[in-house]
Amino acid sequence: MRQNRVTLLEKIGFGMGDAGCNMSFAAVVMYLSYFYTDIYGLSPALVGVIFITMRVIDAITDPIMGFVADRTRTRWGKYRPYLLWVPIPLAISIFLLFTTPNWSDGAKVVYAFATYFLMSVLYTSVSIPYCSLGGVVTDDHKARVSFQSWRFFFAGVAYLILTASLLPLVELLGGGNEARGFQLTMGLMGIIALFMFGFCFATTRERVEPISEERKPLKQSLKALVKNERWLIILGITFLQATQFFLRQGASIYFATYVMMLSAGGISFFITAAIVGKMIGALISPWFTSRFSKTHVYMSTSLIITAGSIGLFFMPFEQMMITTLAFALVNLINGIGTPISWSMMADAEDYGEWKTGERNTGMAFSGNLFFLKVGLAVAGGLIGMMLAIGGYEAGVEAQSASAVLAITLMMTLIPALITLALAGAVWRFRLDDTRMDAIRTDLETRRSGGNASSMDAEAFPTGNMAPRPG
Structure with missing residues (x-):
């Protein structure tokens, strides 16, 4: 039986989820290096070490999070609940990430590692379930392109918001204090992302069920x-x-x-x-x-x-x-x-x-x-x-x-x-x-x-580029 049709509201809601991802992670990608070197006071070499270290940690945390999400069982599904639970601590972690404590140099380095680690793990905990949601909203491979297109449209909207407003907000909210301005501005972006994730949770549904729910190691x-x-x-x-x-x-x-x-x-x-x-x-x-x-x-x-x-x-x-x-x-x-x-x-x-x-x-x-x-x-x-x-x-x-x-x-x-x-x-x-x-x-x-067919995927006809009727 074919899965239910994906509505326009659901496509917009799914797209808002990626807007939430970009209001958090894209802001970090675009501005954290500058914040660390020019405001927080870290050397470029140390900033590079922090970034590389987090990518190594991602190699461990990403598959673990995917494994956990696949085995989550709630009345809302496997992946949608993380759009409800995780954005709140994620918003707090972004605020902390762009906070400059008045500590010694060594303590500030430890704080930078700790807050970036916290933000990375929380972002992983929401981004992987969100991306996985794109695989279970529908089993129609053509409809998947349609709702993924809305995703990247709203990701662009988030980028436009960031490029147009972030630095002016830093100046406005900081009143000349860039450290304070980045802290408050990024906290605001985290709150905006929280509501975007919430809208995504409220408007999307998981429809594709696996053949087997056996929990394997x-x-x-x-x-x-x-x-x-x-x-x-x-x-x-x-x-x-x-x-x-x-x-x-x-x-x-x-x-x-x-x-x-x-x-x-x-x-x-x-x-x-x-x-x-x-x-x-x-x-x-x-x-x-x-x-x-x-x-x-x-x-x-x-x-x-x-x-x-x-x-x-x-x-x-x-x-x-x-x-x-x-x-x-x-x-x-x-x-x-x-x-x-x-x-x-x-x-x-x-x-x-x-x-x-x-x-x-x-x-x-x-x-x-x-x-x-x-x-x-x-x-x-x-x-x-x-x-x-x-x-x-x-x-x-x-x-x-x-x-x-x-x-x-x-x-x-x-x-x-x-x-x-x-x-x-x-x-x-x-x-x-x-x-x-x-x-x-x-x-x-x-x-x-029913019984599985004995078809061979490699033997399928390749199709052609001829336009389809209608």
Whole structure:
């Protein structure tokens, strides 16, 4: 029996959950490094140690949280309860994270490690259940693209709120005291995120039930995941998608400042245009996937981004509007593919359940989130490495030719190479709409107590790009 139709309100509610994630974690990604070095008083090297340490801890906490979420049993489901329980302590942890205690240097270092650890664990405790919710709202692989598109639209809304209001709020609430301003502003962002998570909890439902509810040990569940080769491919897709996106976004402020030579207003316009482009792309993604196989759409967008990134390298950078429009279009195409990549994560889990008889949605999504964080870390490392190779000098009005070239490469040819590899990984995924329809039908038969078919997923017809009727 087909699952209930996902309503527009539920799509908006699901999207608000990612807005809540970005009002907390994205704010940390965007501003914590500056806060630590320029306000809190830590050295850049120590800040790097803190960030790397947390990624190592994520490698442990992410799969544990996925394992716990998969085995949660409440009247609200497995994953939704965490959107109700965790955001309150998460908001408190963000307030504490951006608090500057009047302590000794050693005590402040311990406090920084402790508060970042607390925030990271709490964010993991809400983000993994939230992402897992995207795999159980519906079993319709086409509808998944639609509600994932709303997710990334509202993520863009959160980014716009942060970029437009955070620093002015720091000045307003701090009254000249940046430490106090960041503390109060980030506390406010945590409270806003709390209500966003609450709206997501209230408007969404979990509909997809696993074939078996048998609670297996962590080691056995991990073995079942590793047997799912589509999940392993998705990990690679997630890593490549995150790396190319965060590399380009991280380099954009350097590009606007030192290559395009824009003023503060021009820089803001350039970055905002990119965010809006990605939001539009996310919203129109379902239009394409309703007419063509989503894996074909995703592979096509990856190839277009590759070509667009190469083309951007040859743009007349002194022409602000032309270059800004080109960058916004690259982000728009990227926005079309992003909801598809997250819907494919749920498809890979459907395939895994079909193949092994075991569903581990939380653990599967925890792996994807970890590889996304690895992509973020690699992108940050690439930016630092390229700036060093190019001889970048902070605070100067104009950079050397080698530094300008390094910055330009991070915006253009390097993301192009990564996105070309992404297109190849999508081609290897092979779970197109025809295959997913067959898997979905077979899983429904099993859930209703019927006999599983002996179909071979690899032998499914590949489908084509012909538009579907209606």
